[in-house]
Amino acid sequence: MSGGLCVLAALLALGCTPQLGLAERAEKTPWFCHDLDCPPFKVVKSYNEDVELRSYKAGMWVSTNVTGTQYDTAVSTGFKRLFAYISGANAAQQEINMTAPVRVQVTPGQGPFCEDHFKISFYVPYKLQDNPPAPLSAEVFADPAPAADFYVLSYGGRTDERKLLDKATELTDFLNKQKLPYDYSRFYSAGYDSPYRAHDRHNEIWIATK
Numbered sequence: 013m014s015g016g017l018c019v020l021a022a023l024l025a026l027g028c029t030p031q032l033g034l035a036e037r038a039e040k041t042p043w044f045c046h047d048l049d050c051p052p053f054k055v056v057k058s059y060n061e062d063v064e065l066r067s068y069k070a071g072m073w074v075s076t077n078v079t080g081t082q083y084d085t086a087v088s089t090g091f092k093r094l095f096a097y098i099s100g101a102n103a104a105q106q107e108i109n110m111t112a113p114v115r116v117q118v119t120p121g122q123g124p125f126c127e128d129h130f131k132i133s134f135y136v137p138y139k140l141q142d143n144p145p146a147p148l149s150a151e152v153f154a155d156p157a158p159a160a161d162f163y164v165l166s167y168g169g170r171t172d173e174r175k176l177l178d179k180a181t182e183l184t185d186f187l188n189k190q191k192l193p194y195d196y197s198r199f200y201s202a203g204y205d206s207p208y209r210a211h212d213r214h215n216e217i218w219i220a221t222k
């Protein structure tokens with residue numbers, strides 16, 4: 013049952029002990045994570061309906077690097093490697109729950125021949141954060157991320173390379189206009205939904221503060 017009801021019952025002195033840990037976690041998991049584990053953050057500032065500044069805690073991800081010219085192809089290659097990892101291609105031969113988001117770090121023009129560099133990442137489930145099983149593939153690596161602040165632009169619907177580049181441009185235009193300093197060497201695209209979700213889809217562009 014939800015912690016919310018229990019907290020309400022406690023307030024009404026009905027003798028129910030609230031499970032604060034669960035209630036706290038439920039509060040901190042935004043709607044767009046649905047029932048998946050996702051990295052905790054605090055909203056530092058909301059600029060408008062779509063753009064906010066978030067402060068993320070340090071967290072463990074698993075990642076794989078792909079170089080290429082096409083976002084969709086690179087992400088599909090990376091996703092397959094990470095999916096194999098969570099399906100048992102790890103030292104514990106353990107099935108690992110899917111989490112959200114699937115995050116892609118895009119570094120334009122950093123590969124050989126000016127190809128873009130993509131780092132595709134899955135967030136490690138809460139229970140395994142401290143000790144993710146080692147990947148069997150040399151192409152997949154545990155990727156601890158330090159605490160960091162990001163400007164985040166949210167948008168709904170389905171996304172593709174064209175759309176996310178438009179949205180990344182929208183965010184950098186906004187930051188330029190507001191004279192907010194940011195790391196313009198790279199940006200992140202975060203997708204929270206499987207292809208099967210028809211409604212309430214959620215996507216984000218992240219750009220680190222500077």
Ligand SMILES: *[C@@H]1O[C@H](CO)[C@@H](O)[C@H](O)[C@H]1NC(C)=O
Pocket residue numbers: 077117119129131153
């Ligand atoms: C993956 O790419 C990042 C740059 O985005 C680089 O810093 C890192 O060393 C690469 N890791 C591996 C294992 O290739």
Ligand SMILES: *[C@@H]1O[C@H](CO)[C@@H](O)[C@H](O)[C@H]1NC(C)=O
Pocket residue numbers: 109137138139140
């Ligand atoms: C995986 O998900 C199931 C169902 O949501 C949950 O009961 C289980 O505790 C999760 N396992 C881990 C390791 O997070």
